Amino acid sequence: MENVLDNVLMFVLGLIGLSFLVTIHELGHFLVAKWNNVKVNTFSVGFGKKLLKYKIGETEYCISAIPFGGYVAMAGENPDKIQEGEALNERDFMAKSVGARAAIAFAGPFINIVFAFVLLMILYMVGVQEPANKELIIGFVGKNSPAEVSGIIPGDTITAINGKPTQGWDDFREQIGVSLGANVELEVHREGSVQTIVVVPEELVIPAQDSTDSETKMGIGDIGIYPQNRVIVRLPPVAGSAAEKAGILQNDTVLEINGKHIGRYEDVVRQIDGSKGEEVRVTVTRNGDTLTLPMTPVYNEEYKRYMVGVQMGYVLFRETKFVRRGPIEALEKTCATSWKMTTSIFRYFGRLFKGQVKMDAFSGPVSIVAVMGNVWMSGFQEFLMLLALISINLGVMNLLPLAITDGGLLMFLGIEKLRGKPLSTKTQTIIQNVAAAFFISFFVFITILDFGKLSLFLK
Structure with a gap:
């Protein structure tokens, strides 16, 4: 029951983090649209069926069922719903100048990138743990x-x-x-x-x-x-337990279970519970010596899993120090980190084409939520650093000229500026439909990979 609650909390925290980034992204579009007197019909966090909604003025604010995204629905923004030669209302998105529409499209990714930059700046000035x-x-x-x-x-x-x-x-x-x-x-x-x-x-x-x-x-x-050693036996084993009978002692460092490396407490839980009561061989170090101790896990009715009677802890061999920077140093560090985060996606795609990274390495919304929740539960500072990383990547991804992204809209607007007129409604619709089909397929593929990794985050 405790593990189930931990997993639920992990996903709730992850959804809060992702929803926050989506909200500020859409808020960027919303504010600049309002600034340019565009009518905004809906501001939604999430897609699909509207679970909660409240209308203020002309805009309906809602939380929708599918939490992996969001949208701002503006009047007159869909070219496939506008007939050629049809008169536009002055408050329609398509009635605004190229510059105004570009500003609205750019505002979402921009606010994600700015948010990450400001967050990193604050973190480096307050102080962070570094190697x-x-x-x-x-x-x-x-x-x-x-x-x-x-x-x-x-x-x-x-x-x-x-x-x-x-x-x-x-x-x-x-x-x-x-x-x-x-x-x-x-x-x-x-x-x-x-x-x-x-x-x-x-x-x-x-x-x-x-x-x-x-x-x-x-x-x-x-x-x-x-x-160096990371996971230790924090307290003496429970009297009469499998661990005590096998000779496990307090402060032993656990290296392996059945030949599989142990890097965190959750690894111990998975290996012991995964044994289903069969004998396991636990390799530990003690005073410089390496010992392999056989023991047989016993099912615990209270925790509903197999256990050996030890409580694990972490050894602080990460060798970190607390570093606080002044404004100038923090700015330099923020610029360097932001640049590394911004370019990381291009490095990964470059290595993907070289075969040095596989598609399995990419994470979709399910994995992102699980990772964010997991990291938040481990440490809030680490969560904020991850939040900055995802926010920057969200901004950069949305600026790529991929037809259905904000960058795709900017691409269309650039073409319109050069031609002196927009592409035909039919052409834009075809391009967007093809892009949508591709991205839906890609989204489904990545989500399937996500579910394959989900067990890595569950406790």
Whole structure:
């Protein structure tokens, strides 16, 4: 029951975060439309059936059933509903100048990008946790992983990737993630010596948790290395429990269960519960020694899952420090981060065409909601950083000239400005219908992938 409530809370928090970004996006369109005296019929957070609605003046404000988006419905904005030569009302969207319509279209993505910039600026001035050491000290190397095959061992320190200094684990994972099947050159320090090791990332695959589940392909690269010890036994095992009988002690660090790496508390829960009562082999480190201890999980009626009687915690080996910046430094850091976030989508698409990232790596609204909720429950600062990342990507994606996006409308307006007249209603309708068919198909495909990943976020 506790896990169900946690999962529900995760999705509720995620929906709140995504709905907020959608709301400010649509608010940008709404405010600039009103500024240009365009009649706005509807302001909706979500699509589909209207669940809650309230009319103020000429505009109906509502919350709709499908929460993954929103819209501002303006009078006279759909070319397929306007007959050639038909007179327009002066408050219709299509009756406004090219500049006014472009401003309305641009306002939504713009406010997302500005919001992210301001949020990052505030975060950097208030202070954030950042890597205290940008070098990567390896605590664990997966068996038969690309790292092990290349000769990397626990205790090695990675100081550069492809000739550039490392910037912490998150940045390293991103670079490895977009290098699937490519040669990656690492500068490795070991016992006073420096050597160059070339690794070839393989696709990251999350193993099945039990016989009824299937493995999840993530579509990104991985080499099988992890930071120093992260998950520990926080308290002494429950008296008489499977863990106590097996010899587990307080402060043991859990490395593996049945050969699968343990990076967080949820991994322990999944592996133990997924055993369905069959014996598991738990690999721990204790005072420098590595032990593999067999134990048999027991079903707990209260929690409705298999357990071994231990309570886990995290070891603070992330080696972070609290950094607060002045306005100038915060502005510089914000510009650098914003640029990296803004260009990330183009890097991913570029690597996709090279085969160094697979389609499985892309996330749709279901995964985005799950990730946002999960991160929010883990830490509010991390959630705000993720909120900024998604807000910028939402803005950038909507500026791409993809026919049914804000960028597509800007493209049509640019053509109209150059030609001195808009494309015919028929031409615009055909283009938008083809684009809509493509994006609906893409949305369905990504959503199917999302549901395949959903088990990764459930507790």
